[in-house]
Amino acid sequence: MKKNARCLIVISDLHCGCKLGLCPPEGVSLDDGGRYMPSKFQKSVWKWWLEFWNEWVPVVTRGQDFDLVVNGDVVDGVHHKATTQISHNLGDQIDCAYFVLKPIVDQARRYYHVRGTEAHVGPSAVEEERLARMLGAVPNTEGQYARWELWKRVGDKNGPLCHILHHIGTTGRAAYESSAPQAELIAEFVEAGQERLEPPAYAIRSHRHRYIKPENPGKKGETACVVTPGWQGKTPFVYRIPGGRVSQPQFGGIAVIQGDEEYYTRAFVKKLGRAKVEDR
Numbered sequence: 187m188k189k190n191a192r193c194l195i196v197i198s199d200l201h202c203g204c205k206l207g208l209c210p211p212e213g214v215s216l217d218d219g220g221r222y223m224p225s226k227f228q229k230s231v232w233k234w235w236l237e238f239w240n241e242w243v244p245v246v247t248r249g250q251d252f253d254l255v256v257n258g259d260v261v262d263g264v265h266h267k268a269t270t271q272i273s274h275n276l277g278d279q280i281d282c283a284y285f286v287l288k289p290i291v292d293q294a295r296r297y298y299h300v301r302g303t304e305a306h307v308g309p310s311a312v313e314e315e316r317l318a319r320m321l322g323a324v325p326n327t328e329g330q331y332a333r334w335e336l337w338k339r340v341g342d343k344n345g346p347l348c349h350i351l352h353h354i355g356t357t358g359r360a361a362y363e364s365s366a367p368q369a370e371l372i373a374e375f376v377e378a379g380q381e382r383l384e385p386p387a388y389a390i391r392s393h394r395h396r397y398i399k400p401e402n403p404g405k406k407g408e409t410a411c412v413v414t415p416g417w418q419g420k421t422p423f424v425y426r427i428p429g430g431r432v433s434q435p436q437f438g439g440i441a442v443i444q445g446d447e448e449y450y451t452r453a454f455v456k457k458l459g460r461a462k463v464e465d466r
Contacts (some may be wrong), residue, residue, distance in 0.1 A: 191250040192341040194348065195243060197439040199393035199416030201306070202286055203279025204262035205270050206419035208235060214272060214282045222272040227419060233458045234437050235417065239290060242454045246441045254294035254338060256287065257414060258302025258352030258390040261313055265305040270421055275309070280317050291321045299323040299332040302352045303393065337386075341444030345388050346407060348442060349374060354391035354413060358428025367391065367411035368400045374411075380402050382441045387449065388412055388442055396436050397455045407449035418457035434458050 201207030204227060211232055213223040224232065243252070261279040262271055273279065291297045299318035301311035308314075311332055318331035326333045336350040355366035371389050378385035387409050395416035401408045417435035424430040438454040 190339065190341060190345075191251045191253045192345065192444040194255060194338065194340045194442040195247075195252050195294070195439060196255045196257055196350065196390055196392075196414055196442070196463055197407070197417070198257035198302070198352065198414045198417055199259045199308045199395050200256075200283060200286065201259060201262040201416070201418040202283035203271055203273065203276075204418060204421070205272055207262055207419055208232070208286050208417045209272070209282060210285055212325055214278060214285070216273050216278050217275045222251070222278075226331075230458075231417065231419070231437055233422045235286075238454050239293075240437060243441070246443065246452045251295040252293075252441075253296045253338070253340075254290065254319075255300060255338070255350055255390075257300045257350055257390065258311075258314070258430075259306045259312060259392070259416075260287070260299075260302070260317060261307060263306040263308065263313065266423065268421070276313055280313060280320075283317055283376060284320060287310070295348075297321065297323050298336050298338065298350075300336050300350055300352055301332045301334050301375060314361045340442050340449065344406065345444035346449040348388045348444060349386040350390040352391070353393050354411075356394055356429075358430075360412070360433075363396070363398055363429075363446055367398055367413055371400065371402075371409065371411040385409075388451065390414065390440070390442075392416070396433070397438065397440075399451065408451075410451070411452055412440055412442075412453075414438075415453075434460070 209228045260283045304413040307314045314332040338348045351385035364432040375385045389411040392414045396413040399412045415438040434457045441452045
């Protein structure tokens with residue numbers, strides 16, 4: 187049996203198949219024989235994707251093995267009458283996601299997949315289940331390759347316990363951005379206390395596409411709810427919602443690490459600049 191890695195990398199919200207999601211520079215073959223080529227925006231984001239895996243991850247892991255979690259919404263799906271997809275054939279979107287993730291999965295010691303939003307990945311996340319099976323994700327006790335939640339310890343028995351889910355509440359007010367993550371962490375502790383179970387050191391969530399980490403210091407390390415950034419630009423839907431319409435999209439992922447003396451997290455977060463100011 188493989189030894190448990192002392193580092194866990196978590197990424198989410200790739201939205202492959204969206205013209206604002208991840209797309210390799212070679213483009214994507216389509217079912218009808220055509221080919222979709224990435225935009226200038228997608229080529230810029232791809233450079234951050236390579237920086238994340240080729241430069242940032244080797245530094246934070248110190249070259250050691252890592253486990254990988256893909257925390258939902260790996261494809262964009264067909265949703266809300268959107269026209270931003272490269273194809274409404276979900277096979278094309280799955281092919282794109284497979285091409286993006288396969289080299290990364292091959293680097294990881296273990297790969298886990300958590301299901302995202304049904305509007306993107308199908309009823310009961312059928313598309314993510316299909317992709318996770320193709321990529322060889324670790325199945326849960328029910329035999330699901332893409333699961334609804336993951337309880338994962340990082341490192342040895344003294345390492346941090348993580349509870350990983352895709353969804354978390356959102357807000358339209360920047361002043362309350364930390365409210366839902368802090369409430370999520372408190373709910374974890376209440377539930378663990380009622381059941382006399384070990385609470386998680388980290389409640390890891392995604393869905394918002396914005397990184398935040400309300401934290402509390404502890405004896406062996408911090409406790410925190412960590413919300414991951416995503417890998418998708420602002421869609422037409424985002425321009426309609428409070429908060430999202432004035433904020434810049436974030437791109438990146440996180441690492442949970444068991445150190446020699448304590449455990450901690452690190453984050454890789456990139457942002458686009460403000461749109462060009464028209465001064466003429």
